[in-house]
Amino acid sequence: MKPPKLSPVIAEEMRGTRVCRRAASLVLGILIADLILIVVTGGLSILTPSLKPTPMAFAAREVLVALVLGVRVRILAREDRRLSSGRLMLALAIFPALFHLHFIGRRITGDAVYYYVYTRSMIRDADVDFANEYQHYDLLRRGDFSMPTDTGHRRSIYSVGPGLLWTPFFVAADGLNLVLNGLGFEVNTSGYGPVHINAVALGSFAYGIAALFVIHAFLRRPFGDRLAGGAVLLLWWASFYEWYLAEQPLTSHPLSVVLVAAFFLLRQKEALATSGGSLVMGLVLGVGMSVRWQNGVYLLLPAVDLLAAAARREALGGIVRRGLSMSAGVFVGILPQMLAWKAIYGEYLLSYPPHGADFLRLDRPFLLNTLFSSRHGLLSWTPVFWLCVLGLIPLTRRHPRRFAILWAPLLIMTYVNACSGDWWSGGAYSNRRFDSLLPVFALGLAAFLQSATTFVRRHPTTLLAGLVIGGAVWNLSFVRAVQREEARAGDSLTFAARSLAAARALSHDIGFPTTWPASWIFAARYDASPGAFDLAAGKYLFYRQNNLNGIADIGTDDDSGLILDGFGAIRQDGPIAYRGVESEGRLIVSLDLPETLGVAFAARSPGDRPSKVEVTINGQAAGSFQVETSWGEGGIEVPQALWARGPNIVTLHADRRIDIDRVSFVRPER
Amino acid sequence: MIGLSVERSVVRLAAAALLLSIPLGATPGTSGSGLLLIFAASSAAFLWLAAGRAPFRLRLAAAVLVGVAPTGLALLRASWWTVSLDNLLTALFGAHGLLYGAPLLWCGFLGLIGLRHEAPGLTRLALAAVLPGTLGLLVSTDGLDARVRMMTWAPFLLPGLAHCFGKMRAFAARRPERVLAAGGGLLVLWNALFMEQYRRRLLPSDDTVSFAQVTSNSAGLLSRAVGTPFAWPANWIFAKRLEAPLERWDAIADRRLLDAAAATATIELGDDASIFAPDVPLLLEGFGDRRTCEQGWCRDLDGRGRLLLPLEGGARGDLTLRLRARGQGALSLSLNETSTSVAELSGALSDLSLRIPGRSVRAGVNVLSLSVAEGGRATIDRITLERVPSTSSAR
8 A cells, every 4th residue: 555645745844844953953963062072172162262261151052052952862863763751851851961171170189190191102112011101101110110011011000991991082082183284273182181081071071971871771671761761870970970970070980880880781781682682781790890890790690691591491502692692792801900910910810909919808898887987878878879779679579580580789889888998099089989780770770769659659748758858957956056056046157157066066966867877876885976987987007008106196277086075175275175084984996907016195284193094995994094294105014805896995994084186096016 | 617618737837837836945035835836825825816707807807906015015115116127138038037947938928819819708717817927027237136026927928838838738739740740859969068068178088078068168169159048039139139159148137236236346356266157158259268367366357348237227326436556657447428437547456446427337147348548458456346435326
C-alpha cells in the first residue's frame, strides 16, 4: 500500500522545519565551538576575536547556547528524536559547571601534575620517564623522585589510565596550536602551556559529563526519565563530583566514574550474553582498573552473572567463551598499566601498592572515621550519600536478584578505603575515593527518591513537621547558645556569628547532625560531649601528614579540640599561653599504633606550693609527677600496653590547681 | 476551628510553629516565662474571640484593642518615641525580629491573604489585631520592647498559618516531587557553600574541622552574597540605601550604641579578633585588619572610610564624638554628611573631637565618614560617643 501523499502545504512546512533544524544545529555548533575555544585558549573567542570574554559575557554565551539547544532538541526536533526532559535537565546543568571550570577551576594542583606528566611524556617523549617533567615542575629534588628506580625511571604512585585517556585532547591541543600559529598567534608547544593543560582539563570534564549521561541511561529503565534525571542532578551537585569535575578536573575521578558507569550500562543491556559484548565489557572494566585499581572489585559482578548462567544450566561452552572474552578484554584494558609498571619498576605486576607495603592495612579499618569524621568523612561532608545508602535497602528488597549483589562492591570498597593509610584520602573534598561507587550510589539515590515521592504523597503532613522542626532548631539553638554563654541575649550578631554560636550549642548537646551516629558512639565511649568528636577524631600525634608532631599545645586555640573537659579558658603569663586545671582535666590524643611514649607537661603550680599530679591513660594509672611553682616540665614514661590504637584519654588528677602550657609526647630514641 | 477547613494535625502543627516562634532567651530584661505568659494570654484571647458568641463587631473591636494596646502602652511609658519604616523593618527582620527568628510566620501573614475568601469572618478578626499590631511596629520607644509587643498579637496569625500549612500539605500530596526537589536544593546549597569555603581555604585542606565552624563559614558566605534569607528584603533595602555590604544588616539593625540609659558608648577597634568582635560590623570601607599599636590594638584607615553608628531615638540631642587616633596630616570627620570637623593628627595616639548638634543625629543608623588629607593613613584605637547633657526635658 502506498503511503498517503502529503499535501503541498505540509510538505513545504516539513522542508521549512528541516531548514530551521539545520540552521539551529549550525548556530549551536558555532556557539559550542566558541565556548570550547574560550576555555581551551583561556579567552580567545570566535565571536569576539579581539575581546576576551568577561564572566558576564561568558554567561551570556552560555544562556544563548542553552536557548538554542532547547529550541533545537525540544521544539524543532522530530517527536522521536526529541531530547527527553531528564537529559535536557542534565544538559542545561553543564553550563554552570563549565563556568566553574573556566573561571574558578584549578589546573595543575594537588595530584593533577602526577597524572598530567603521563600524558605529556607519552606524546612528547613516547615514554614514561618523567625526569624532564618533574624537572619542569621543580619536583625532581623531592625525596621520592630524586632517586631513579631500578629501570632508571622516576617513581610514580599514580595510575596510567587518566594520562592515556587524555592523550586525544593533548593531540587536539597540538592541532589547535598549529592553527593559532598559522593565524599569527604566539603559542606554547612545550606541552606545559595553558592550551594543552586547558584542553586536557576540558577533556576530563567531558568524560565526567559523559559519565552523568551514562548513569542517567541505566537509571532510566528502572526509574523513568525524570526521576533518573533528578537523581543524577542531585548526586552531581550535592556530592564531591562537581569538585572533581570542574574545580580539580585533572584527576582520575571523572574517568573512573565514566568507565564504571559504562560497565553498568553494558551489564544492563546484557552485554555478557555474547562474546563480543563480554569482550567490550571486560575492556571497559580493564581500562577502569588502569584508571583506578579498585575498580577491579566490579569483576565480581560479571563473575556472579556467569555463575548464575551456569546455575541456570546454560551451555557451558558459551559460558566459558564469554568468560574468556571477558578476561581477554580485562587483560587488554589493564595492559597499559602493566606496561607502565614494567617500564618504571621492572615488574608487570607489583606485589604491593606503589604507595608502599604499609599503605593498605586490611586488619586496621577506620570505618567510623572514614564515613563520619570531620576529616573528609563521606557522610559527614556530603550527607546526600546517606540517601543513596538508605535507598539501596528498598531497592534490594524489591529486586534482590538484580541489585543485592551491589552491596558487595559497596562494602568491599568502603572497607578498603577505611583500611587505606590515609583513610581521609589526603587533601580532598569529602572522600573522593568513593568515586567508583557513584553509579551504585546513583541507583540507591533514585530508589530513595522514588520511595520518598510515594511517602510524601501518602503522608504530606511530614513536610509541615519538617518545617516546624527546622524552625524550632533555628530558634531554640540560639536560646541554648545564650544559656551556654556562646552568645549574649540581646546581642545583635551577624548571621555567621549567630550560626557559630547556635551550631556550637547544638554540637555540644547532641552532636552535629551529619556526624551521627559516630559522634554519639564517641560521646558514650569517652563520656564526652558529642561535639568533641569533630576536632578529636582523625587528629593524630605522629601519624602521616599534618600530625601534631607530638605536641598538644593546649594553651592555644589551635589544639583546643584535644580538650575534653576540665581545662579553663586561655590565659597569658608573659609569652606563655596556658589553661588552668582545678582538679581534673582530660585530653584526647590519637595514635595510629600503641607505642611507648614519654609524656611531658609544661606546667606550673600557682601559689606557694608545688602540686602533685597523677596521670591515667585510658583509665589506667600511668604515673605521677610534681609541678613546681614556676614554669617547668615534668613527666612520665607510659608503656605501650596502656595506649590504644586510635583515641586515647589522658587524665590529670591534681591535688590543687595547676596551669598547663602544653603536653609533649616523645618517642624514645630508636 | 470555626471557618477553617483544615485537618486537626495541620492546626496543631501551626500552633506548634507559633509557640516555637517565641524569642525565649533573646530578650534582655524580659524573662522567657514572661513572654510565654503573654503569649498564652493572647492565645486564650484569640480562641475566645474566634469561638465566642458575642456580636461580631464587639469581637472585632476587642481584637483591634489587642493589636493596638501594646503600642499604646509603650507610648504611655515611653520617655521618647520615633516613627519610621526602619523601625518596622528592624522589628520584623532585625537579628531579633519576628520573621528573622521565626521565618515560618511569613506563612501566617501570607495565609491571611489566602484565607479571606474561605473564612472572611475569621480573616477579619485576625487582621483586626495583626494589622494594627504590625503597623504599631513603625513606632520605636523605650516604653516596651518590640518583641513583647509582638507576642500580644502573634497568636492571631494562627488562622493564616493554618491555612497556609493546609495549602502546603495539599501541594505536597499533589506534587511530592517538587517538595523533594526543594529538599534536594538544600543539600545542593550545603554542598555548594562547603565547596566554596574549602576552595577559599577557610578550612584546612587536610585536617579535622569543626562543623560549627563550617556552618558559620557557610552562613557568612551566603549572607555576603545574597544577604541572610530570613532578613529579606530589609537587608537589601539597607545595603542599597547605605551602600553597605548585605551581611551587615543582621548585626546593625537592632543594635544601639547609645541608648537613653547609657550616656557614653565606646567602640574599641581591633581589640577582639573573634567573629563576635563588636567593631567589625560597624566598619564599612577603608579600614584595615586589626594590628597592634602602642599598648593595645587598632585599625588603620587609608584615605577615606566610613563606619556605621546605630543610635537609639532617645539618644538624639547633641553628641560628642571622640576619636583616639594618630597619623600624619589632617583628619576630617563628618556625620551623615552634615556636621564636619577637621583635626590635625599627631604621631602618638590622641583624642580628636567632633561636636554633633542633635539635628544632625538620626534615630537609627548614622554614617560617620572619615577622610585623611592627601590619602594618608590614620591609625584609630577607639571611638567614644558621649551625650551632651541637655537642659531641656527628654521628651
